[in-house]
Amino acid sequence: MIKLSIQFFVIIILFSSTIKSSENELDEYFRLYQKIFETFTNNYVDTLDKTELIKLSFDGMFKEVDPYTKLYIGSSKDRLEIMTKGKYGGIGMQIGLIQDTLTVLMPYEDSPSYSEGIQSGDQILMIDTISTIGLTSSESSELIRGELDSKLKLKIRRPSNNKEIFFELIRSNIIVKDVPFWQVNDDGVGYIRIKKFSKNTAKDFRSGLSEILKNSNTKGLIIDLRGNTGGLLSNALNILDQLVPKGESLLKTKGRIDKANRNFKAKFSTKLPKDFPMVVLIDNRSASASEIVSGTLQDLDLALVLGTSSFGKGLVQRIFNVNDSISLKVTTSKYYTPSGRLIQKKDYLDNDVLTDGLEDIDSTFYTKNGRKVKGGGGIYPDLEIEKKKIPPIVQSLYRERLFIKFASEYVFQNNLELPIEISKKTIKDFINYVQNYEIDYIVPGEVELTDLKNSLYDEYGDKSDKKINKYKFQAEDSYVIVDTYGWLRAKNGFGKTVKLLPPTKHNLNTGEYYINELGQIVSKGKLEKTDLEYLSFLTRNLDNYFNEVKVMQYIDEENIKWIENALLREMSSVIGNEKEKIKVSLYNDIEYLKASELILNNYEYNKLIKPIN
Template structure:
């Protein structure tokens, strides 16, 4: 007890708490810190098998943070670079995405003009060694760590290129890689401009302004804007404020943060001149629009500045701060919540497996926009015009998950030096793809087949004779999915085309490809062409 008292006194001094005024809470903190340390020490010293001390501690820390909210987490030294990429949009490396495909570390994507592509690497290359160090026992994250380093330094890789060479040597120079946050902008009709924003990294607002200015100069008849925030997971708060400022005047409140420590609460307003406060605006959102995306879309809605269209957003209204915890590691922890101009919080209040779940509208609090329209809190931002999300079938998802499309496109690209433009390109080798999938042992079990197996098990347990009925259902399901390649030809063909276009025209090409076929963009164009309906929604 004497030892514990001394520890508490020392720790309370370090924590800035008088040794004479510490209370039961600090006693509990220090008591449990000592227990935790002793358990960790005993396990490392006496457990029957060897233990990785770092991994054991990480598991313990992850368990602590997981019990709080999905966004409070420990960032190990190995993951600090990934954190920098997500917040700054740039890093020192090779500009390629790495993933394990069939147990082999493989390049699955690359940025345009990246060091990797400049050196001759291709998507689909299997990385066998880096600077003479084998990758056979390393994860994709481990390999990315080896790639990163000081700009200007060299990396030598040994790669296998399926269908071509094995043991190829490639040497590249690390560079600072910038990830574009506005992959595409353009006119989607004679009068409607379109801008896609994929992440709120540095200069996001400046890039949007630059693209809108260019479009306005080149298209004097431009009379409306579509801002696409779908699948945008957020980023920097200052960029959320500045993007909002493009469409709302200087000096308007945008967001406030409120937490446990009142002295840390802050309010943020627009500080710059707007680009245009009157031009009709549609903001596209979906269930993957989060954080900064929800601030911007919520602000536009609260001020009745534009119409939101799509699906309810993700529901992340929490503010994180990072604290250095030693040895280049960090703790990212939630310190407050975001509140937008109507005074509502966009944070979801219910989770399942780390994902927010929908709450019924009658269980959410109601607030008012500037024009008096009712809006809700407690679960993301609800669009003014709801459009059901387009979903790919389980069959197509299985082709993606088993990397069948990815592997086929690797083969396709090796035989084609170029393709026509992203909009004009048509994939016409579907029968060849089907043979490829079959030869690569593609396996698909539909949800119907899985449910039928569960039904058969349940029937057998209850000793009910429904054999003929089950066999009839089984036959129908199998006949349908036996012809899946034909039933889903159009959908799979387009997925293959998009993957091929990505190899030649990158992210901008994929966005261009989708514009003409995108139901939500077409609905936005239709709405912006109907001023009466547009105003009715906002009023």
């Protein structure tokens, strides 16, 4: 049997926009589809999974119109219902692979896993009688979920003390909390974080907003929609109902069928004081329902939008249950903010299917106070703030999940408590800890160096030897690097570490060395001028430079700041869960700090939201 990744060509014929089909013509094409399908599958050289092919034909049909219309079958339908129903039968924890080991990243508060004492960093060895070795995170999640009130047994290794522990848990309704944190800081700035617009989001938002407004010190509100990819339209509208004066327009949807054409207005009187300053934080991952909330508040001049331009998804989907195991999510309409803006970005409109409104992409629209706003391409912030890029080495440490791995061991081994303070010793201990792992990353300029090497080989390399590949695939002599902390790394010609020695196992100073033909470690020397060796010599100084740059990454002040902040977040999360992690992450969040500054400065806030004509 072979696995096909195809866009079923018959569907393209069947649904071509150039065919003006009557019902008789459609019947003829359905018969034609069946005949072609049977001819194809009955005569193909290999055995085909007919069911899978039919599923792929649906995917091909949906792909022709937009990327959001999808068919959900089986487990994918279950995942969809987690968002729409807001709960599932499980034990309540986030899991992932760390160094190929299934690990608890975070137990959810008030869940069976949290109540029974499962901790961040715990390694899951067995799920009931099944070993987790070789399982993906998704496969493991399927095993952990099950019928409500059924029993689940887990065998866990706790790295902080290297003990194996057995847990017996009862699966329960896990309530998804997508409004995990709210607060009023010492300056009186309220803050609410919304991760997704799921079943319980509006209700939890109401609880957070009510608590914030009860605080007599509250001077304004920050709504954080960064990284929020959207969700249920109904919950976005319910949240706007809490923020927008009664009778104001919230949203218009336009579609082909009558039910898709609606004009939504605020139903209730808002509890917000008059001229209550608000700032909405967005980024390039804020989409759909996030853009509805931020765009509406911007159009009505009830809030300033701060951050970077949002994703640009202006299409609304409705979910149809085909049967007990299959659901179909269909794009039924486009949405327009109160000023008339269509938020959908052009790339999904420019396909002769979703073209209505395309002419308004570059049009200028006006807010209630007369401010100019743009249509198309998402929500454009009133104040754009570009985030600092995470240094490559820190990205790699995040990717390997070494911050959470270290934190989950270090916190319990050292009996740390909240609030967490990151000392120089903690940072040094972390740096020593990660020396045991291979961290792959590219510093700025390395890609260009590889291009230079390839250009040199193309120009001057020996073309007579067809067995020689381009430089970037050619192994050079092995070499050794000793970093500033004394750790020795023996590397092969491709830069991969093949041996790691701690400072106590050698007597070499910091620097770079080569391994000669006798296997001896010697100081770097000149190479003979022979083909690739000579070409290597021409770029050796640059190679040395980048090796030295990588050796210095753990003493770079900027990198140390990033590492310190990451450790603060992850250690706080291990002890105080997600709420504490979000709280400490705001300490150095430039967008949050700027938003707080605007709320506390009425002059600057009003200057942006009430322009003088």
